[in-house]
Structure formats: structure tokens, C-alpha cells
Amino acid sequence: MLSLSKKTDYALLVLTTLAQKPKDYVSLRELAIKKNLPYRFLAQVARALVHDGLIISREGSGGGYRLNRPARKISVSDVVTAIEGGVALASCLSHSETECALAVNCPLKKGMPSIQRMVLKTLTKKTVADLLAAK
Amino acid sequence: MLSLSKKTDYALLVLTTLAQKPKDYVSLRELAIKKNLPYRFLAQVARALVHDGLIISREGSGGGYRLNRPARKISVSDVVTAIEGGVALASCLSHSETECALAVNCPLKKGMPSIQRMVLKTLTKKTVADLLAAK
């Protein structure tokens, strides 16, 4: 089943939650308890989002996380990239990994990038704000 | 990394190959040898495609596989469905699985279907014929 990872799902959940209080620093532990989610796991997710500059953290008492830019400027693609490291529908489309051995004379190779682009475009168009607006 | 499984990649490879000789029954073993791919594994993939009616098999000597309908009528979405069982960007979008415990009061739940639809639309629009045409 083609799907987003649970981490990515959680990430979107965190982001939409933060988007509802854009100015406040929200405690992750509090969120974890309220939603009954594993805090340590969420923390990993949140840190990845910080690392990619999607959210900002403030340490110490009274700290927490808040969005680093407006929700409408955070695309699903940004989130997938932060958490999963990007989109590569075929392994020959991945920058990091070693290229597929079949690349030479592969009847797909030429056509795949177009699909990849279209999917990526979809994920780039959809923002956290859109997710909330659909409420 | 968001990606299609290797099985799906192989499936597309098989389909584009068959699309090049739409009338002939192509031996899978021959293809496997030519492309240096694991035959048994490919056979699993091919059978799944037969099962979903994307290709037709003929047993016995001189047999093999051929497309069951024109390449432009076989979408990437069809292939993903045949091999991976579908697309469910979030687990609450899956028909078969048990629904997510967070579904009640989840700020994402309302917005996810729209993304799912858009991705699905992309995958439905792209056909095996398109993949070949990009050659």
C-alpha cells in the first residue's frame, strides 16, 4: 500500500495543531498526553521538523514549539522531505542512492520523472493551511 | 523516502516491455535473463498483474504474457493497486485496515482525502503508454 509513514502523519498532526496557535509555544508532552501519543516518538518527529526549519523550538520551562512560518507556506512536500527524506518513486530518481543497474536501456527511465514531478507538484501545492481549512 | 516498491517498478517494467509487442506472448524467463532480474520474483509480479486483469497469460511452451488491453488504458494507479493493494496516504483513508484511533477530533482527517484524491488522479492519468511515449 502506497502510504505516508506514521511519522509523517504525526508530523502533519503536530503542524496543524501548532497552526491553530501560531504565536504560542506549545508543549509537546501536553499534546502527546492529550492525543494519547507516544511522547518520545513525537519528540523525534518534532526535532526533524526543527532541523528542517519548519518549526522553532524554545527549550526550558514554558517552552515548546511553534511554526517558523505561516501554515500556508508549509507544504506537505516540505513535511515529507523533512521526515522521510524526499520523494523518489523509482530508485533511479533518488539523488543519494546508487543508481539502478537497469538504468541502461530501461523503458521506464525516461517516463518516470514526469510522474514524479506531478506527484511532487501535488504535495507542494497542498499546505498545512489547506489541511486545516478543509475542517 | 516516499517511493513505489520494487515490485511495482518491476511491474511497470514488464508492462512497458509487453506494450512493445502487444500481440505476442512474451516469455517472462527470457525477459528475466535479458534484464538480469530474478525470474521467480518477476513471476510473482506477473501473476498479480494477471490476477487483476492487466495482462493475460498463456501457459505451456510458446506461452508467456501479453497485455489484456491497450497500454493507454493501463494506468500507473492500476499497477499500484494490483501490486501494493492501493493508495492510502493516511491510515484513516484505507478501506481494509482498522481506523486510526485519533480519527475523532483529528485536525487532519478532513483535509487528507483531498490530497489522496489529487495523488490518485495523477497516478490514474499516467498510463503505461505515456511511460513509453516519453522515450
Add this chain to the structure above:
DNA sequence: TTAACTCGTACTATATCAGTACGAGTTTAC
């Protein structure tokens, strides 16, 4: 100084993926 936070890495259990093993059944050619 302690309580409420985040940061960072290492570990573990489980599920999925990728592939192999094995044998049965079907059709054509000789």
C-alpha cells in the same frame, strides 16, 4: 534548585520488502 521543557543517540521489536525454494500443472514440438 527544581520543575518543565527540548535535544540526541542507541537500542529493540515488529512489519514489510525482496527474493528463494519447491513442486504442480499446461501446452507445443518432436
Add this chain to the structure above:
DNA sequence: GTAAACTCGTACTGATATAGTACGAGTTAA
């Protein structure tokens, strides 16, 4: 009629990815 060239189907296995847990260090406010 039998051998060769195919597909069919399930069961198993090894590797990798996912979904967490464990543990402790560092930071800030009251």
C-alpha cells in the same frame, strides 16, 4: 508419449524499514 518450455501457487528466508522505547544531558523560568 515424452521432453522442453512455459505459467501457477504457496511457503519459506534474509534484509531492511518502521514504530517505537530507554536513557540521560542540556536549557530556561519560577
